[in-house]
Amino acid sequence: MTLAYAVRALATLWSGLMAGFFFAFSIVVMPALETMPPDRAMAAMQAINAAVRTPFFGIAFFGAVLLCAATLALSVWGRGRSFLGTGAAVVYLAGAFATTVAFNVPLNNELAALDPTVPEQAALMTGYIVDWTGWNHVRTLAAMAACVLLLASLITSRARANDDYHRMAAGTA
Template sequence: MTDGLFVTLTLLAALGSGLIAGVFFAFSTFVMAAFARLPAATGAVAMRSVNRTVLNPLFLSVFGGTALLSAVLAVLSVVSWPDHGGGWSLAAGVSYVAGSFVLTAVVHVPRNEALGRIDPDSGEAAAFWARYVPVWTAWNHVRTLASLAACALFVVALVTR
């Protein structure tokens, strides 16, 4: 791979992971807290709306594209070790793919789907919502930190090459 292409891909991965970290940070620091202050039915309906709205081409392109770039850069770092930031690129790729993309698929998507199946006006929804918010938010803190770490590690890979 040419140096220019590697730099471009790494820069795009850094920007993407930083942008996604910002989205997750917003949810961790004020969106979920705002939803938690609402009555359970209203908070659940608001979150369900977010869960439907987030499935748009722009967000999914950044979220999924960054995962793809991160995976490619992690593989390239192993193949071309010690060139191209070696360990930094590998650590960044693993951090984003595992801590953001896979965690979303394993933890957040199933919880969001379960929330979507519950009648928001039922007693079951109020109990589910009371458990949903703290668990969803705690794991979102992990996604935030993993995405931010990936951003920082991609930057280090660029600077130390």
């Protein structure tokens, strides 16, 4: 097993982990918040945003970013060239990471500054849910797509290695 293959395998796992995390928000958390009164939904999301800041989440979130960046570097400049790996890394970094940094985090920061006990501020929760969930769908789909592309890169890489082995064994390489 090469370093590039091992990094792509880990990137597959980490991007899949983050895809599942984002997916859970899209299909469970945000729809549940939509059913709540705005002040309670705001307080709940503020609590979720505070609770997610843990070393475990940091390892999961930034681990996927670092592994996709390493996949990109190894695919472009290293010996582990992989068109699918390159595509997966770009999709994850642009679609999941950049979307989080450019949209979801700023929305969370704006939400953190609001007071759910002030009716005018609590009323902003409806717009927050729509905007945040829309961007979360983008990063969910990007993380899922990256995971599928990474998995495909592992499968094709392994099949190519098997073909090379059989050609070598047959003396046709």
